[in-house]
Amino acid sequence: MVKQITVFIENKPGRLMEMLKALAKNDIDIKAFSLADTTEFGIARMIVSDENAAKKAIDDEGVVARICNIITIAVPDEPGALMKALEILKNNGISIEYMYAFAEKLDGASVIAIRTDNQELADETLSKGGVKVLNQSDIEKL
Amino acid sequence: MGYYQKEIECMPREEIKKLQGERLVWQVKRMYERVELFRKRMDEKGLKPEDIKGIEDLAKLPFSYKQDLRDYYPFGLFAEPLKNIVRVHASSGTTGKQIVVGYTRNDLDTWKDCMARQFAAAGATDEDIIQVSYGYGLFTGGLGAHGGAERIGAMVVPTSSGNTSRQIQTMADFGTTILCCTPSYAMYLAEAIEEAGLKDKIKLKAGVFGAEPWTEDMRHAIENSLGIKAYDVYGLSEIMGPGVAYECSCQNGMHVSEDMFIPEIINPDTGEVLPEGEQGELVFTTLTKEGFPVIRYRTRDICSLNYEQCECGRTFVRMNKPTGRSDDMLIIRGVNVFPSQIEEVLLKISSGVTPNYQIVVGRENNTDTLDINVEMSEALFADDIKSIEKIERKIVTDLRSVLGIGAKVHLVNPKSIERSEGKAKRVIDNRNLRD
Ligand SMILES: [Zn+2]
Numbered sequence: 065m066v067k068q069i070t071v072f073i074e075n076k077p078g079r080l081m082e083m084l085k086a087l088a089k090n091d092i093d094i095k096a097f098s099l100a101d102t103t104e105f106g107i108a109r110m111i112v113s114d115e116n117a118a119k120k121a122i123d124d125e126g127v128v129a130r131i132c133n134i135i136t137i138a139v140p141d142e143p144g145a146l147m148k149a150l151e152i153l154k155n156n157g158i159s160i161e162y163m164y165a166f167a168e169k170l171d172g173a174s175v176i177a178i179r180t181d182n183q184e185l186a187d188e189t190l191s192k193g194g195v196k197v198l199n200q201s202d203i204e205k206l
Numbered sequence: 207m208g209y210y211q212k213e214i215e216c217m218p219r220e221e222i223k224k225l226q227g228e229r230l231v232w233q234v235k236r237m238y239e240r241v242e243l244f245r246k247r248m249d250e251k252g253l254k255p256e257d258i259k260g261i262e263d264l265a266k267l268p269f270s271y272k273q274d275l276r277d278y279y280p281f282g283l284f285a286e287p288l289k290n291i292v293r294v295h296a297s298s299g300t301t302g303k304q305i306v307v308g309y310t311r312n313d314l315d316t317w318k319d320c321m322a323r324q325f326a327a328a329g330a331t332d333e334d335i336i337q338v339s340y341g342y343g344l345f346t347g348g349l350g351a352h353g354g355a356e357r358i359g360a361m362v363v364p365t366s367s368g369n370t371s372r373q374i375q376t377m378a379d380f381g382t383t384i385l386c387c388t389p390s391y392a393m394y395l396a397e398a399i400e401e402a403g404l405k406d407k408i409k410l411k412a413g414v415f416g417a418e419p420w421t422e423d424m425r426h427a428i429e430n431s432l433g434i435k436a437y438d439v440y441g442l443s444e445i446m447g448p449g450v451a452y453e454c455s456c457q458n459g460m461h462v463s464e465d466m467f468i469p470e471i472i473n474p475d476t477g478e479v480l481p482e483g484e485q486g487e488l489v490f491t492t493l494t495k496e497g498f499p500v501i502r503y504r505t506r507d508i509c510s511l512n513y514e515q516c517e518c519g520r521t522f523v524r525m526n527k528p529t530g531r532s533d534d535m536l537i538i539r540g541v542n543v544f545p546s547q548i549e550e551v552l553l554k555i556s557s558g559v560t561p562n563y564q565i566v567v568g569r570e571n572n573t574d575t576l577d578i579n580v581e582m583s584e585a586l587f588a589d590d591i592k593s594i595e596k597i598e599r600k601i602v603t604d605l606r607s608v609l610g611i612g613a614k615v616h617l618v619n620p621k622s623i624e625r626s627e628g629k630a631k632r633v634i635d636n637r638n639l640r641d
Contacts, residue, residue, distance in 0.1 A: 104616060107591055128587045162590075
């Protein structure tokens with residue numbers, strides 16, 4: 065699994081920018097990014113070059129952030145490849161809460177972060193099903 | 207305008223004092239025998255009922271507080287057995303628990319007299335049609351105004367609050383002449399009447415408004431838009447309900463029904479009685495109440511008393527509109543709200559650590575708004591939206607059940623709530639309700 069940092073984004077103009085600025089100032093590279101929002105607040109989820117430094121930079125801005133583990137897979141850049149991986153999860157009764165893609169590819173494969181309702185089981189079944197599940201050191205190559 | 211009980215309302219001041227003294231002696235003796243807390247406080251001061259011989263001994267007596275009603279919840283301060291209590295009302299306490307007051311048959315009767323005095327002063331007779339748009343229920347507003355309107359012999363239209371389009375249609379169809387509600391609702395109704403094009407069909411001549419603070423500017427706006435004279439009525443459930451003090455057509459302070467209540471103005475910090483005319487905390491003693499009497503009850507309202515005789519001929523002292531509170535109570539949509547009630551809800555939700563919060567009160571389209579900013583923390587934060595929304599919704603539902611009114615909750619960044627000298631500013635009231 066890979067470390068993800070989740071950040072609370074207050075429902076006020078400029079809040080997302082402030083957070084991104086803090087990361088840039090501390091030379092933190094964002095490898096994958098997603099933003100989910102409701103009418104009242106947003107949640108930014110990121111995979112970064114150094115999650116601990118990112119958390120510190122964000123804390124210093126007075127923003128709440130949390131680090132958690134997330135499954136990250138590499139799927140060949142060909143039709144139906146992602147679908148196959150998701151089918152494995154479905155067949156094992158695992159549902160997906162959210163997913164998002166990395167900007168860069170890894171050896172020509174698309175890199176995707178997936179949050180499911182059972183992370184351990186998802187990790188195991190994906191690996192068994194022949195899907196390439198990445199770990200933190202793979203991400204550092206990106 | 208008219209009197210309801212001229213011989214009492216215009217009684218010479220010496221006679222009022224004498225009557226108050228006699229009734230005070232009676233009440234003190236009775237409460238000493240029947241109310242444990244009062245007896246305890248008297249004993250602590252080394253006072254016996256016999257030490258109270260007249261009105262001049264009033265300041266010797268111990269104060270009573272809103273907290274007492276919570277400590278002795280629900281019926282522990284009643285001075286009559288429950289079989290003699292024929293009605294209860296309730297309002298919010300400083301925390302989640304409501305406070306309860308009880309009335310005997312005689313109490314309801316004197317309450318009706320109090321409100322009848324207000325209606326008569328507003329020009330009401332048995333020819334009038336009085337629409338009561340205060341909420342009916344545990345809140346004293348609806349039933350309190352209702353009783354006084356019936357006593358005058360007017361035709362009462364008990365619409366209660368809400369359903370504005372029906373309110374104004376009823377007003378037009380029935381030919382309502384006097385309206386009773388909160389001043390902000392009166393402003394709201396005035397706009398609705400204008401929008402519905404019903405202005406020509408409205409026969410209102412007066413309104414009796416209370417249960418929340420309002421300014422002279424609001425009074426003028428209501429009077430102009432509805433084409434009426436607007437009267438300010440004062441009351442609180444711990445003393446009786448609406449009608450403790452009532453305004454005459456001079457509109458220059460509210461006459462306290464001194465045959466039933468003694469008002470005093472004290473320094474809220476020291477408790478000492480202030481010289482006549484000075485501003486301080488209003489304290490009431492109920493002289494005739496049987497079910498739930500109080501001695502020197504601290505209202506927390508800040509105002510002053512004017513003993514000069516009024517041009518209307520009434521000799522009852524006038525209290526001016528309260529200019530503030532000596533505690534942090536807010537009145538939102540006519541409902542008493544204490545920041546501590548909100549704090550209690552937040553404390554429960556964030557497992558024992560109160561998040562920083564700020565209460566923002568405003569007014570939009572003549573309706574009070576209540577927004578609560580809650581600082582996000584690692585304890586409240588989660589990776590998924592669902593669980594954060596669940597917390598947000600829980601705060602909203604719990605607040606509604608505790609306060610009885612809706613609030614909007616906003617989750618904000620940690621430490622984003624303005625602090626002065628390290629303490630977060632808890633309440634921002636943008637309404638400008640005091641003159
Ligand atoms: Zn007068």
